Amino acid sequence: MSELIVQSFSSVWDALEDDPIQRANLKLRSALMIEIKKWYNTSSMTQAEAAKVLGTTRPRLNDVLHGKIDRCTIDRLVNMLEAAGRHVTLSIAA
Template structure:
């Protein structure tokens, strides 16, 4: 039986992305999504209340809570965080 090569990745984003740029974009979107979802869950908002507080339609807030990173751009996440009364901070780090 032939041996298969096992690849190791630094993160799940590196494993699912085709390029390092795509992985960085996924990583950058995943963090605000996680934080927005934590606020929603911490406030025990219903799905419709979550959508209202995020300034989006309920299917969009459902996508956010399900972690569908590929369906969001940073701009949409910043807009949702701002609608919730949050401020977004980003920083660049050496690779």
């Protein structure tokens, strides 16, 4: 019988992605997508209305809302948040 090995990770991306550069990118995109989803969920707008406010298309907003991270760039996500009145700031740790 084999021994069960349990690992603990601070983020799902730490568990899924070995490349630290790609992992950092995924963490940032994920955080931005979560903020857009929070904004949308409190907006009481349809996806079409919200997409117009965010300066994007309804299908692209749908990608964000459904976590399709591979279809979202950092630039696009930052632009959407700024259009929603949510200001993005950056903190860099050593």
